[in-house]
Amino acid sequence: MSQLKEAILSTTAKGDKAFIPYIMAGDGGLEKLQPTILKLQELGVTAIEVGIPFTDPVADGPTIERAGERALANGTTLRKVIETLTSFSEHIKVPLVAMTYLNPILAYGIEKFSEDAKLAGIKGIIIPDMPLEERDIVYTALKANDIALVQLVSLTSTPERIERLTKASEGFIYAVTVNGITGARSSFASKLEEHFKKIQEYSDTPVLAGFGISTPEHVKSFSDFSSGVIVGSKIVDSLVANDWATIEELVKASKVATVK
Numbered sequence: 001m002s003q004l005k006e007a008i009l010s011t012t013a014k015g016d017k018a019f020i021p022y023i024m025a026g027d028g029g030l031e032k033l034q035p036t037i038l039k040l041q042e043l044g045v046t047a048i049e050v051g052i053p054f055t056d057p058v059a060d061g062p063t064i065e066r067a068g069e070r071a072l073a074n075g076t077t078l079r080k081v082i083e084t085l086t087s088f089s090e091h092i093k094v095p096l097v098a099m100t101y102l103n104p105i106l107a108y109g110i111e112k113f114s115e116d117a118k119l120a121g122i123k124g125i126i127i128p129d130m131p132l133e134e135r136d137i138v139y140t141a142l143k144a145n146d147i148a149l150v151q152l153v154s155l156t157s158t159p160e161r162i163e164r165l166t167k168a169s170e171g172f173i174y175a176v177t178v179n180g181i182t183g184a185r186s187s188f189a190s191k192l193e194e195h196f197k198k199i200q201e202y203s204d205t206p207v208l209a210g211f212g213i214s215t216p217e218h219v220k221s222f223s224d225f226s227s228g229v230i231v232g233s234k235i236v237d238s239l240v241a242n243d244w245a246t247i248e249e250l251v252k253a254s255k256v257a258t259v260k
């Protein structure tokens with residue numbers, strides 16, 4: 001079993017829910033990466049999604065897109081992110097999930113990338129612009145380096161597609177809670193619960209909810225019918241504002257059993 005899936009299952013076994021914050025590597029300078037990751041793991045997050053900035057981030061909403069622009073303006077590259085993570089990898093105790101578009105990995109070289117990513121503590125990867133049908137391009141190299149390939153399931157996926165995606169997804173299943181791009185939302189569609197149940201039918205891999213989750217109340221309500229949540233834009237904004245109290249509240253909301 002992948003270390004990513006193991007970390008999530010050990011969290012849910014305690015009665016808590018998984019909490020995965022998304023951060024944009026290089027936002028505020030790459031020197032912020034180490035203190036940010038170490039502080040998040042101190043707060044008890046389950047894993048950390050590390051975004052690699054990219055010039056054409058088609059799935060990113062305005063908050064993440066702007067964070068990416070700031071990171072690129074700082075000179076952040078995939079290579080520098082991997083080097084920085086590797087420099088303190090002995091201190092990283094939670095699995096890292098890289099979030100990158102296909103192009104930077106192909107430019108790096110998929111084999112070399114997978115080997116270097118492993119040394120950097122990366123245990124999973126999300127590639128939003130890579131369709132399931134194309135995954136052979138990267139799969140063997142990732143597998144050889146124990147990197148789980150996480151699939152995104154959208155609200156509009158057909159039942160057949162949901163089945164294929166969930167069966168293929170490794171580490172966890174990323175269930176997208178809204179139509180469209182990333183970013184904080186104030187409300188969600190009804191019937192999400194049914195959608196989540198359908199996703200979970202095909203696989204014992206934990207289903208996590210992501211997109212638009214920005215308050216402790218959202219975290220709690222999604223926790224009722226998923227194994228946990230991913231929070232991106234709200235975390236990115238809070239890091240820019242150096243507002244750790246907000247981040248702590250979000251993480252705490254996932255600790256159903258161990259924090260009263």
Ligand SMILES: O=P(O)(O)OC[C@@H](O)[C@@H](O)c1c[nH]c2ccccc12
Nearest residue numbers: 022059128182183211212231232233
């Ligand atoms: O920002 P939000 O709405 O909280 O959603 C998480 C999301 O940002 C993060 O998982 C992510 C950032 N970029 C992506 C691209 C595709 C899928 C997911 C992502």
